[in-house]
Amino acid sequence: MAITAAMVKELRESTGAGMMDAKKALTETDGDMDAAVDWLRTKGLAKAAKKAGRVAAEGLVAVAVNGGVGVAVEVNSETDFVGKNADFQKMVSSIATTALGANTTEELAAAALNGKSVAEVITDAIAVIGENMTLRRMARVEGDVVVSYVHNAAATDMGKIGVLVAVKGADNGIGKQVAMHIAATNPAALSEADLDPSVVEKERQIQIDIARESGKPEAVIEKMIEGRMKKFVAEVTLLNQQFVMNPDITVGQAAKDAGAEITGFIRMEVGEGIEKKEEDFAAEVAKTMAGA
Known part of the structure; x- marks a missing residue:
């Protein structure tokens, strides 16, 4: 049976599923609308999509470094509880490692992870954990040496604030000190x-x-x-x-005194720039317990 745009639109509106998922569901079920709804529910896609409108401003920033390349990735969730979830942390860590081979957030979303795309892995996690999640962004920095630092780490290489510093020349420990400085001061630019x-x-x-x-x-x-x-x-x-x-010297002078040069940095903080709906703690717990 030919799958029309009108059929895809109808299925999307009734389930909240994405366009490609709706089209695939109809194709798999030969255009049977009811069967397509069941197919989406079975895959967890309808459930995930219904949560997509909810604000995801919590979560984790993870960093990964391989030689002279460093990446920082932000994966958001609706509540801070999920950020403490071991399965969520494992997924975010895997996404950060995968990001070492990507240049943009779009490339990362399409990159392969455990036989699926990163976007599909996150969709599956939404269905299991029951909260909206988003791969919000990634950033990449390169240098002779890249040093990472996570402020108030929730797990290895991930927390609320992640910093990467690109160093030219020998590090001699100055990279970590500068990274901690960046976490505290949040500079707008390198120079x-x-x-x-x-x-x-x-x-x-x-x-x-x-x-x-x-x-x-x-x-x-x-x-x-x-x-x-x-x-x-x-x-x-x-x-x-x-x-x-x-405080008697600048960061640039401190690096020079250490025989190094800071050539770039990334500071990424969970939820910065996202307008978050404020809820009291009791309401947040009640919502989580209800599985909303």
Whole structure:
């Protein structure tokens, strides 16, 4: 039987399944709508899809390093309970290792893991664990040496904040120190040259507005802005920040003193930028116990 777009649309709306899954279900059942629904339920796809609209802002960030390549991966879940689940942690660790062979989140989602794609592995986990989960993002950094650090690790190489630091030259332990610094300070960029121009311009405009409120002459205002922008760059760029291990020097100078150069970094924190619906702890427990 020919599978039409209208049939796929109807099945998607009744089950919440993805387009390709709905089409496959109809193909497998020769267009029998009821049988297709059962097929999706059997595969756990209908159940997983119904949860896809729920906000997944918890979860884990995992890091993996192989020689001069390091990756960080964020896999989200709805509640913090899942982040402590051993099966979830094992899956996230496997995804991070798989990410060493990928360049983008899309490539990672399609990459093979235990005979399935990473996306399919996550879909299967949704059906088993009963919460929405998403492969949100991955990031990659390369250098002579890549050092990793996880703040408040929930398990080996995974937690709420993951950091990778690319080092040129001998590490001598400076990489780990800089990684801890990055976890604490969350710099916006490596250097001034790496800052987003729109961020710089926005800050400059703010400083102009503040300076003009003072009523001082334009010549004085220009010098005020110049000084404040230098301070801003020093505060938000890694190499120019005061090193938390020794505030008398910058991170860049600390690396130089150690005979190394920091050439790149990644700082990834679970849920950053996601608008999370606030719930009290009792409600979260009740929802989890109910299997919602």
